[in-house]
Amino acid sequence: MIDRRLFKIPGIWPRIMMIALLTLVQAVTIVIQARALSIAVVQLWELKPLATIVTPTAVFVVSFLCRHLITVAQNRSFYPFVAETTGKMREQLMTKLFRLGPSLVEKTGTGNMVTMALEGIDKVQTYLMLIVIKIMDMGITPWVILLYIAFMQWKEAAFLLIIYPVIILFMIILGLAAKSKADRQYAGYQRLSNNFVDTLRGLGTLKQLGLSKRYAGNVYSVSEDYRKETMATLRIAMTSTFALDFFTTLSVAVVAVFLGFDLMDGKIMLLPALTILTLAPDYFLPVRNFASDYHATLNGKNALQAVLDVLETPETTDRDELKQLAWHDDSSIKFDDVSLTYEDADQPTLSHISFDVHGFQKVGIIGASGSGKSTLINLIGGFLTPDEPGHISLNGQKLPHLSQETWQHNSIYIPQAPYLFHATLRENICFYQPDTADGQVKAACEKAGLTDWIAELPQGLETMIGEGSRGVSGGQAQRIALARAFLDDSRKVLLFDEPTAHLDIETEAALKEDMLPLLDDRLVFFATHRLHWINQMDYVLVMDHGQLVEQGTPAELAGHDGPYTQLRAEMGGLHALD
């Protein structure tokens, strides 16, 4: 029920103490309230005039109001702390997301990540509010009441005391069963939201496969599975509430009957008996409240766990090893026997990669599909961490990985499938440098071959693009990403993962003219399948099945018989028209 990490939240202890104090005072008002009401009733029962109950009634009113004012006070004093804590938690979560980058999202799923940051945190907030106050209530109020009852009538007090552990025992047994179910249910919920996002993102594909209508059944069945899991959890939770309800209500009934017999035997007077009867429900109230919020608490606890787990995911450390970096003519980057294994793979995807490039070289990366080009680019961009630290060095400094802030701030990365934000065309282009002068933006568009297209758009650069707005063609998306790169002169390292894959040859040829100057005075890693680019490269890495099988200048590679010449020869034979 309680996550231990809860108590590690800074500043929580003083609040707990304060809540405890308020709860104690509240328990006293509950006793006074019951006593005063009973006095009034007994006076009337003895057929005394109404005037005699004025004082007890006034006391009853005051203590009743105090009791509920204290509830407000508890909430009011605790809430700011909770709000601040969860606010911070959300911030940390987002920071974590930013730090861990896409690898975290790959693992948790987009839908899930977003839900966690929004609903998850809200659930945590509810949880924190509930758990501390309710636990204090459970820990203090019943005992004050019990103590008071014991003063009047030890037998009833003993009964109430004995029944309490029985109730708690039931709660624990059922709670344990519910917990494992609830964990499963939470997983079910995650699957559900990911499944739905997944389905929506692939709706176009489903439609083309003629399955979109049938898939409704899938949505339904995933949802039904979730319902069944939820019901299973709820049933347990409800059974536990039922057991609790049953015992508490019945206990009140039993107490009433006990009291009745005692009264008949003259062992007790009406006043104490009535007081005990009035107090009996309040004795059980805290534990009942706790149980009725059990589900909310369980959800909150799971959410808290999920959030804390993400927060505790080890970050790539040492991201600031590299103090300063300005890429110069004489800078160098060296891979010395670098290997990389994906988390769930049993074989390294990249093995024993060694190369040494320096200054403003243009490095082409070629190789068959699946040979590891994108992986290598991702490694260079710092989105992946090599298996062992210390095999990469920059300007002679050994680094654990390239997820160095300074390095990343020096690089521009165009992925194989660039993402367009739901924003204006300008914002998309100026993504790396939001406040760029108009002229520069236009120049970048010109170089990326977008000008004609933009001129046709009624709103020009201010057109909204991306998901949920105007469609753009595959090649246009890629050119927008290229324009981003054209815009930024300060970043001297370019990582291109097939930037022209979606372009036709003519557009590519035209674009190439503009791109070539961009590549000057920069360190470029350029993964491509279009071999004509190789003529413009200074250095070529040939990948095959995760290994760097050949490297050198294009002339060197062409000069001797190796994988590169084979590749070219095979390709030469591919075209059969001439």
Added chain:
Amino acid sequence: MHSIKQTFAHDTWVMPYLRKYKWLLVLVLFLGMMTFLSAAALMFNSGYLISEAARRPGNIIYIYVPVVLARAFGIARPVFRYSERLTSHNWVLRIVSDFRKKLYQAVEAKASAIKQTHQTGDILSILADDIDHIENLYLRTVFPIVIGWLLYLFIIIGVGVFSWPVALLMALILAMIVLVMPLLSVAVNGTREFKQKQIQSNFYTSLTDEVLGLTDWVISGRYNDFMKLQNKPIDEIATLRRKDHFFQWWRGFGVQFFFLLAVLTLLIWSGTFFTASKGMANWIAAFALTLFPIVEPFLEVSQGASEWPVYRQSIERVNQLSNDQPQTVAQTTLTEPVSDLNVNHVTFHYPDDDKIILKDVSLNIHRGEKIALLGPSGTGKSTLLKLLLGDQKPTVGIVTINGTPVSELQQQRAQLFGVLDQQPYLFDTSVMNNIRLGNLNATDDQVKAAVAAVELKSLIESLPDGYDTEVQESGTRFSGGERQRLSLARILLQDAPIIVLDEPTVSLDPITERQLLDTVFKVLHDKTIIWVTHHLAGIDHVDQVRFLEDGVFDMQGTPRALYRDEPRFRKLYELDTGKRS
């Protein structure tokens, strides 16, 4: 009230279910009411019991009935409550599954347009919020309010049996709790909760956008901007929520206050009313205690009411989504095999855009013919394919298969077309399941054969989980070219007469590309193929090449004729082979 009527005027999400399950609903309400009545009766009975016992009647028989009743009520309450909760939750969750399906169907009907009008985050937020909201509408608003009102009536009538003036007074006091405070809540808090939800749903959308584009954020290093985008909505939500909570706490106190007045009324009234004899006075304790268990449902009434505006928005939103469905054309089916596909003088521009993309384009493809479609990026190749498939309607002109317009063949399209578009999607499930989507009846061996045809057999079989490897969200487990080929395998399995390929070999290296094209054209030798490509590898496989530029076909012919006669084609060819740069 007016707003409630409006909301439900064209509702297909709430009312039908209420009607469909009305007896179950009655049962839930009955059980809910009985729960609290038993609780009240228990206290009532116990108060009487001990007062009577305190008179020390000579014989136990005098208190026998209350003793038995005490036990009975003590058992009845939890039993009622348990059954109420089980029934209501089960019912609501079942409805929710229907909702999800319905929401999906509403979205599906608009599939081709949905990407332009809704963002993923939008729909995600509909899923997460609206559905939950409708669920809560029942559990937190409808049930508690109705139960609260029933109890209210019961109390008034119960007191009214003894004294009408007191009943009237009670009616007024308790009306504060079950009528005035809920209305006040809707007025004061409702707008706040509504606003909060609105901000939240926008936030959903923008956050999803941020997460999907995370790579770019990370490399941009714009940490502060990244955080700033969220701070504003978060702060706004926090402020609203703080006010919301404060209001709720004080409202809770208010309910207790009026409740106190009701208790006092009963106490004083019974103190003056039951004074005729000692026996009568036994009822005083009963009346004084009986109300206490009822405060709980009363507290829920106001809360339920104040959530109404939020639910209303959800109901309206889902209704809107399912009501404005695109117009559908009457569908027919083709029974004879496809003989020709005809694009007849088609002119096209996107509805929200006046740039003419295709100008009076005509194209006739016979059965078994293979056509390559080339052209600069952004001229409208993919658009032409959308027209062929019937995803878009020509502005002028018509597209037909065997003379029947494609718009009338939409139900049959999966039997007619196998399509690989520019962004094929892999679902977050195993390789086997993903490929089998092409043909749900395919055997494992057929799936494996398709995988072998796209040159992935050795890779997949070398993985620890083989064909059961999970591809992860949108296929990230595989490289760009591998994803492309997995999607292609799906099409090979589909076995439709017309195959539409939009750049199937993008992100493939030339050798794999060549091998793949050879296989594709071999496997699909008897099909009609329309193939969009950006370069000329494998072009010798087709019967016809068409160049689309500025909305018209400006070069066409067989590949060999073009190579022979068109210098531009030759130049492209050389660029492509890397002989020229």
